Amino acid sequence: MTEHVYEHGAWIAPRVSANAFARPRLFARLDGWPDITLVTGPIGSGKTTLLAAWMHLQKKPGFWARPNYRGDLPLSEIANFAAHGSGVLVIDNAEQIATRQFAELGAIIDQHSALQIALASRTAQTAVEIASRCEAGIKLITGSDLQFTVEELSDAEPHLSEEARHELIRSTGGLAVAVSAGLEDLHSDTSIAKERLRNKLRSELITRLLDYQAAVKISVVPKVDRAVLRSWGIRENLLDHLHTIGMGSWERDWFVMQPFIRGVIHEDAELQLADSERSELVALAIRSSYLERDEQLALQVAIQGADYELANEIVLFRMVEFLEHREDTLRIVSAVPASKLRGQSALTILLILLNNSHPDTRPRALQLMARESLMQRVQPGRGSHCERVVYRAFEAAAMRLAPFKVDALNSVRRAYSDFSSLSESDFEALGRLGPMIYVHLGISAFYLRDVKLARSCFELADAEHMSAGRKDRVDPLSMRAGLAALNGEVPLARRLLDAASTAEWPEGWLDTNAADFYYLAQAILAIEDGDHEAASRWLLARPHFLETTEHWRLYALVASRRDNLADDADLGLVRLRQLREQRGTEAGTPLDRSFLDAAEAELLLAQGKFDQARKIAARSAKNGSIARSVLARIELALDRPAAAAIQAQRVVEASSAPRHIVEAELVLIGAALRSGERVEALASAQRVVELLRISTLQAPLRTVPPQDRATMVALLREAGLSDSALSLVAISAAHRTGAEMPPPKLTPRESTVLQLLESTGSTDEIAATLFISRNTVKTQLRSVYRKLDVSSREAALTKAALHGLFVTHNHEAD
Numbered sequence: 001m002t003e004h005v006y007e008h009g010a011w012i013a014p015r016v017s018a019n020a021f022a023r024p025r026l027f028a029r030l031d032g033w034p035d036i037t038l039v040t041g042p043i044g045s046g047k048t049t050l051l052a053a054w055m056h057l058q059k060k061p062g063f064w065a066r067p068n069y070r071g072d073l074p075l076s077e078i079a080n081f082a083a084h085g086s087g088v089l090v091i092d093n094a095e096q097i098a099t100r101q102f103a104e105l106g107a108i109i110d111q112h113s114a115l116q117i118a119l120a121s122r123t124a125q126t127a128v129e130i131a132s133r134c135e136a137g138i139k140l141i142t143g144s145d146l147q148f149t150v151e152e153l154s155d156a157e158p159h160l161s162e163e164a165r166h167e168l169i170r171s172t173g174g175l176a177v178a179v180s181a182g183l184e185d186l187h188s189d190t191s192i193a194k195e196r197l198r199n200k201l202r203s204e205l206i207t208r209l210l211d212y213q214a215a216v217k218i219s220v221v222p223k224v225d226r227a228v229l230r231s232w233g234i235r236e237n238l239l240d241h242l243h244t245i246g247m248g249s250w251e252r253d254w255f256v257m258q259p260f261i262r263g264v265i266h267e268d269a270e271l272q273l274a275d276s277e278r279s280e281l282v283a284l285a286i287r288s289s290y291l292e293r294d295e296q297l298a299l300q301v302a303i304q305g306a307d308y309e310l311a312n313e314i315v316l317f318r319m320v321e322f323l324e325h326r327e328d329t330l331r332i333v334s335a336v337p338a339s340k341l342r343g344q345s346a347l348t349i350l351l352i353l354l355n356n357s358h359p360d361t362r363p364r365a366l367q368l369m370a371r372e373s374l375m376q377r378v379q380p381g382r383g384s385h386c387e388r389v390v391y392r393a394f395e396a397a398a399m400r401l402a403p404f405k406v407d408a409l410n411s412v413r414r415a416y417s418d419f420s421s422l423s424e425s426d427f428e429a430l431g432r433l434g435p436m437i438y439v440h441l442g443i444s445a446f447y448l449r450d451v452k453l454a455r456s457c458f459e460l461a462d463a464e465h466m467s468a469g470r471k472d473r474v475d476p477l478s479m480r481a482g483l484a485a486l487n488g489e490v491p492l493a494r495r496l497l498d499a500a501s502t503a504e505w506p507e508g509w510l511d512t513n514a515a516d517f518y519y520l521a522q523a524i525l526a527i528e529d530g531d532h533e534a535a536s537r538w539l540l541a542r543p544h545f546l547e548t549t550e551h552w553r554l555y556a557l558v559a560s561r562r563d564n565l566a567d568d569a570d571l572g573l574v575r576l577r578q579l580r581e582q583r584g585t586e587a588g589t590p591l592d593r594s595f596l597d598a599a600e601a602e603l604l605l606a607q608g609k610f611d612q613a614r615k616i617a618a619r620s621a622k623n624g625s626i627a628r629s630v631l632a633r634i635e636l637a638l639d640r641p642a643a644a645a646i647q648a649q650r651v652v653e654a655s656s657a658p659r660h661i662v663e664a665e666l667v668l669i670g671a672a673l674r675s676g677e678r679v680e681a682l683a684s685a686q687r688v689v690e691l692l693r694i695s696t697l698q699a700p701l702r703t704v705p706p707q708d709r710a711t712m713v714a715l716l717r718e719a720g721l722s723d724s725a726l727s728l729v730a731i732s733a734a735h736r737t738g739a740e741m742p743p744p745k746l747t748p749r750e751s752t753v754l755q756l757l758e759s760t761g762s763t764d765e766i767a768a769t770l771f772i773s774r775n776t777v778k779t780q781l782r783s784v785y786r787k788l789d790v791s792s793r794e795a796a797l798t799k800a801a802l803h804g805l806f807v808t809h810n811h812e813a814d
Contacts, residue, residue, distance in 0.1 A: 013051070013052040013055040013056055013062060013064045013090065014048070014052050014064070015052075016049060016052045016053045016056060017049075019180075020049050020053060021148065021152060021153075021155075021156045021176075022053070022152075022155070022156070023046075023050055023053070023152070025152075026050055026054075026141060026145065026146070027053075027054050027057065029139075029141060029145075030051075030054050030118060030141075031054075033116075033137075033139045034116055035116070035117065035136040035137040035138065035139075036109070036117045036118070036119065036130065036134075036136050036137065036138045036139070037117070037118045037119070037138075037139050037140075037141060038094075038118075038119045038121060038124070038126060038127045038130070038138055038139070038140050038141070039051060039118065039119065039120045039121070039140075039141040039146070040120075040121050040122065040123065040124050040126070040127075040140060040141070040142055040143060041122065041142065041143035041146045041246065042122060042143060042175075042246035042247065042248070042249075042258045042261065043122065043177075043197070043200065043201065043204075043245065043246045043247060043258070043261060044175055044176060044177030044178065044197050044258075044260065044261065045143050045146045045147075045175055045176055045177075045246075046146055046176030046177070047092075047120035047121075047122075047146065048092050048120055049176065050120075050141075050146070051090050051092065051118050051120050052064075052090075054118070055088060055090050055118075058088050060086055060087050060088050060116075061081070061084065061086075061087040061088070062087060062088040062089075062090065063077075063078060063081040063087060063088070063089050063090070064090050064092070065077075065078060065089070065090070065091050065092070066091065066092040066093045066096075067091075067093060067094075067096045067097045067098070067101070070098065071096055071097055071098030071101065072098060072101060073091065073097060073101050073105060075101065075104050075105065075108070078105070078108060079108050082108055082111070082112035082115045083112070085114055086114035086115070086116070087114075087115060087116070088115075088116050088117075088118070089115055089116070089117045089118070090117075090118045090119075090120070091117070091118075091119045091120070092120045093120065093121075093122075094119040094120060094121035094126045095121040095122045095123045095125070095126055095244060095245070095246075097126070097129070099129065102129045102130060102132075102133045103133050105130070105133065105134075106130065106133025106134035107133075107134070109130075109134045109136050110134050110135050110136065117136070122244065122245055122246030123243070123244055123246070124140070124142075127140065146174075146176065147173065147174025147175065148169065148172075148174040148175075148176065148179050149169070149174065150162075150165050150166055150169050153165045153168065153169060153179070157183065160186075164186075168182045168183070168186075172260060173259060173260070175258070175260050177193050177194075177196075177197050177260065178260035180193035181193040181194040181197075181260075194264055197261070197264055198264050198265075198268070201215070201247070201261070201264070201265065204245055205245075211234070211238070213272075214234045214238055215238075215242065215247070215265055216265055216266075216268050216269045216272060216273070217232060217234070217269070217273070217281055218242075218255075218257065218265075219257060219262045219265040219266040219268075219269050220266070220269050220273070220278050220281045220282060220285075221281070221282060221285045221301060222256070222297065222301065223251070223254040223255060223256045223257075223297075224239070224254070224255050224285065224289075225253050225254055225255065225289050225293075226239065226253070227288045227289040228284070228285045228288055228289050230288070231284040231285065231287070231288035231289075232281060232284060232285075239255040242255065242257075243255065246258075247261055248261070248262075278305070279305060279307055279310075282301055282302065282305050282307065282310070283307070283310055285301070286298045286301065286302060286310065286314065291314060291317075291318065295314065295318040295321050295322065296322075296325060296328055296329070296332065298314050298318075299311055299314050299315065299318075299322065299329075299332055299333070300332050302314055303332060303333070303335055303336055304335075306340075308336065308340045308341075308344050308347065309344070311336070311344070311347060312344040312345070312346045312347045312387075313346070315346040315347050315349075315350050316346035316386075316387060316390065316430070316433070317429060317430065317431055317433070318431070318433075319346065319349070319350060319353075319432070319433040319436070320431070320432035320433055320436055320472070321432070322350055323350070323353055323354070324506070324508070326354055329350070329354060330354050333347065333350060333351055333354070341368070345387055345388070345390070345391035346387060346390070346391075348368055348391075349390075349391065349394050351368055352368050352394075352398070355368070356550070385426075386422060386426040386429070386430070389418050389419055389422055390419075390430070390433070390437065392414075392415050392418060393415040393416070393418065393419040393437050393440075393441060394437060394440070395411075395415070396408075396411040396412045396414070396415035396416075396441065396444065397412065397415070397437065397440035397441045397443070397444045398440075398444075399411060399412060399444055399448070399589075408444075408448055408589075409445070409448040409449070409450055412441055412444050412445050412448060412450070412453070413445075413450070413453065415441060416441050416445075416453065416456075416457065419437060419438070419441070420460075422434075432465075432470065432472055434464060435460070435461035435462075435464040435465050435470075435472065435475075435476065436461070436472075436475070438457045438458070438460050438461035438464070438476070439457065439458065439461045439475055439476050439479060441453075441457045442454040442455075442456075442457030442458045442461070442476075442479060443479070445457060446483065447588070447589040447591050447592050448589055448591070449591050449624065451483070451487070451656070451657070454483060455480070455483060458476045458479045458480045458483065459476070459480065461475070461476035461479075462476040462477055462480060471503070471504055471505060471506045472506060473503065474500050474503050474505050474506075474509065474514075474515075474518070475509075475514050477496055477499055477500045477503065478496075478500050478514075478515065478516075478517045478518035478521065479517045480496050481493050481496035481497045481500060481517065481518065481521040482516075482517030482518070482520045482521040482524075483517075484496060484521070485497075485520070485521040485524040485525055486520075486521075486524065486554075486657070486659070487656075487657035487658060487659055487660075488657055488658035488659025488660070488662065488695050488697050488700075489658060489695060490525065490528060490695055490696045490697060491695075491696055493521055493524070493525060494525065496521075497518070497521055497522060497525065500518055510542075511542060513548070513549055513550060513551075515541075515542065516542075516549050516550075516551050516555075517551070519538050519539065519541045519542065520538075520551065520554065520555060520558060522534075522538040522541075523535045523538035523539045523558050523562065524558055526538055526562075527558070527561055527562055527565055527699055528697065528698050528699050529698070530565065530698070530702075530728075532562050532565040532566035532568075533566075535558075535562040535565070536562060536566075539555060539558065539559055539562065546579060547582075547583075552579065552583055553588065553592050553593065553595040553596045553599075554592075554595050556576055556579055556595065556596055556599045557595040557596070557598055557599040557602075557626065559572065559575070559576070559599070560572055560576060560598075560599035560600070560602045560603050561602065561699070563575075563603060563606075564602060564603070564606050565699075565702070569603045569606035569607050570607065572603050573600065573603040573604070573607070576596075576599055576600055576603060577600075580596060580600075584596075590620075590623035590624075591623055591624045593620065593623065594620035594621075594623040594624040594626065594627040595624070595626065595627075597616050597617060597619060597620035597627055598617065598620065598624070598626045598627040598629075598630045600613075600616050601613040601614075601616045601617035601627070601630045601631070601634065602630055604616065605630070605633065605634055605637060610634055610637050610638050611638075613630075613634045614631065614634045614635070614638065617630045617631035617634055618631055621647065625651045625654055625655040625657065625660040625664075626660065628647055628650060628651050628654075629647075629648070629651050629660055629663045629664055629667075631647050632644050632645075632647035632648040632651065632663075632664060632667040633663070633667055633703060633705075635647060635667075636667055636670050636671060636674075636705060636708075637705060639674070641670070641671035641672075641674040641675050642671070642675070644667050644670070644671045645667070645668055645671040645672070645675075647664075647667075648664040648665070648667040648668045648671070649664070649668065651663070651664035652664045652665065652668075658691050658694070658695040658697060659695070659697060659699075659700065661687075661691060662688055662691050662692065662695070662697055662700045663700045663703060665684045665685075665687055665688045665691070666684075666688060666700060666701075666703065666704060666712075668680075668681075668684045669681045669684045669685055669688070669708075669712060669715060669716075670704070670705065670708045670712065672684065673708065673711050673712070673715070674708075678715075681715055682715060682718065682719060685715045685716050685718070685719035685721075686719045686720070688716065688719070688721075689716065689719045689720050689721045692721065692725060698725070698728055701725060701728040701729050702728055702729070704729045709729050712729060713726050713729055716729075717797065723758060723797075723800075727805075744787040744788055744805075745787070746784060746787060746805070749780060750780055750783055750784050750787075751805070752770065753766060753770070753777065753780045753781060753784065754784055754796070754800055754805065756769055756770070757781070757784075757793060757796070757797065758797055758800075763777050763778065763781075781796075784796060788800065
């Protein structure tokens with residue numbers, strides 16, 4: 001299209017190329033509005049061509065104008081033209097009109113109502129300027145309206161295939177100059193439209209005393225803000241100028257170049273800027289803005305620029321944020337060639353964690369870890385001190401996935417020591433990653449049987465998050481709660497769970513592995529409370545979690561205890577064996593594997609299959625107190641008190657967890673009673689009573705074998721255990737055997753006398769309390785003894801506890 005010329009006292013529209021596309025749908029909109037039509041769009045959107053083609057089609061007189069370099073219009077000539085009657089006034093480059101000109105232009109428009117006006121502008125602000133100076137109505141044809149459609153392209157290029165037309169529109173966004181360039185590329189080796197646009201951009205920037213080289217630098221990255229320009233030493237108002245001339249648009253406070261325009265200018269960037277300069281520009285943009293505002297974009301730009309060291313740095317300080325957006329992150333980092341990962345430990349850690357989140361990709365995670373571990377040993381000085389410490393800590397934490405070395409626990413302990421020795425500034429720079437590593441070290445310490453270290457790691461992570469005011473605190477808080485619940489520290493577990501339940505969780509975390517120990521702890525406490533339905537709800541709180549969670553064996557153990565509580569051992573065993581078949585080949589620590597064996601042995605024990613149960617429990621007894629405790633109970637069920645006592649004593653000596661000790665001491669009581677060693681049995685009972693008082697444990701009492709319950713209840717009563725706690729033994733025993741006689745039915749008065757007998761033991765006191773005679777009390781007691789089939793006070797109290805007749809007595813206090 002050529003420049004316009006002056007002819008017969010009026011400006012006429014410039015020539016329109018014969019190759020220009022017809023735009024009948026837009027012509028109709030221009031024809032259909034008699035006042036002002038403002039056509040807006042960026043450079044290359046076809047505004048001028050549209051209006052020139054439309055003006056050539058008009059039968060009415062036309063006047064074509066554009067402001068000069070000072071922003072002035074030929075207003076006197078426009079007024080003379082308008083005075084001749086109806087006509088079409090077109091003003092191109094209206095965004096360049098000086099503000100002082102709009103008032104007079106508006107007056108001309110208002111004085112000549114027969115004048116039809118069309119303006120082409122790169123900014124919609126022109127509509128505001130003209131609307132405030134005249135009464136004429138304004139309609140807009142926007143940049144999106146100017147975009148070419150597949151139908152228009154079909155009319156213009158009928159020989160182009162449907163697929164090619166759709167692809168061209170998709171790749172160009174329908175921008176006129178981009179469509180033209182795309183068609184030229186299809187038909188020839190050169191793109192005149194692209195070169196014309198390049199020259200136009202240079203000319204415009206130079207005319208406006210702007211720096212074309214600055215625009216070239218901006219094209220290096222997808223978007224910029226004022227902070228990026230400051231880091232580059234470019235004046236910030238350049239972005240406003242680029243927006244004004246239509247080279248891009250503002251998205252919030254990001255300036256985004258029009259994609260085709262950016263592509264044209266970026267070709268100059270690749271020719272004019274050295275690789276090192278482009279890399280430096282990218283690094284400055286990332287550090288000054290991207291990393292704080294959009295870490296996903298920061299990582300993507302670094303990887304697209306093949307700056308893997310920069311990508312590694314980004315990941316090191318934003319690891320958790322990337323893990324929270326797994327799918328997007330995996331899509332970005334999957335573009336990194338495997339050969340480029342060598343020595344980039346943070347990138348490798350990220351990929352390992354992303355792959356470890358699903359069983360199908362865990363082998364890939366282990367391959368990555370093995371390769372990076374080798375690189376760390378071949379090049380021990382690679383990377384910063386902080387980066388090396390982080391990798392060693394992560395590598396040690398990952399030992400639980402597949403322990404490569406026999407000294408895995410020592411590796412975790414060394415990593416914990418090194419990580420704890422990081423400088424305050426290095427640890428703060430890690431942000432959310434620092435506490436996350438403590439959590440992972442704690443998980444590994446737990447699975448490697450160092451509960452003290454695990455607790456310390458979880459508490460440190462909790463303290464760090466709490467100090468920083470992060471929502472992430474729910475992660476170590478849940479780990480602490482889970483550990484306390486597993487160990488049998490019930491009051492502590494409840495307090496921690498209350499804190500986690502009332503805390504604000506990061507979005508989506510309750511549906512991820514981060515919540516596994518939260519649900520686990522809730523299920524354990526539900527079992528403690530005797531509520532197998534609530535335990536089931538907590539174990540199934542996250543759909544399909546058993547198919548993905550790393551802690552599936554631990555969940556299987558808790559599920560087996562839920563199944564026993566629900567008297568559902570048969571179905572529980574079927575589910576457990578299906579799970580073992582599905583995931584049993586996955587690597588894990590010996591303790592991890594012992595959980596699964598302990599779960600199966602417990603279910604077999606409940607079914608009465610003692611020999612099978614013993615075989616399974618025995619193979620894992622050396623790997624953890626839980627499996628050994630189950631083995632001790634199985635030996636007792638097989639009436640092997642000596643063997644049971646040996647296993648139970650080993651648990652007491654090896655474990656500090658109240659749950660394990662109580663379970664083992666109960667076995668020791670049973671073994672001692674069967675061997676006639678009542679003194680030893682009473683000593684164990686006293687220790688159990690004290691531990692139950694401190695821990696408030698209840699579930700272990702339900703594990704007492706039916707044949708031991710009468711003597712066990714009597715002994716625990718003598719040791720001082722409350723009747724409400726004793727009733728748990730009776731309830732669970734009756735529930736398991738299913739062959740017990742129904743409890744005797746006492747009258748309300750008999751129940752009251754029995755309760756007072758337990759608390760006072762004196763006939764006179766009972767009579768005084770109830771305001772009845774001693775003879776009446778004796779009559780009531782004889783009736784109670786008869787119904788209970790006993791002949792003494794001690795026997796009556798023991799049998800009443802076995803039948804759960806004290807279950808409502810003082811339950812809250814106990």
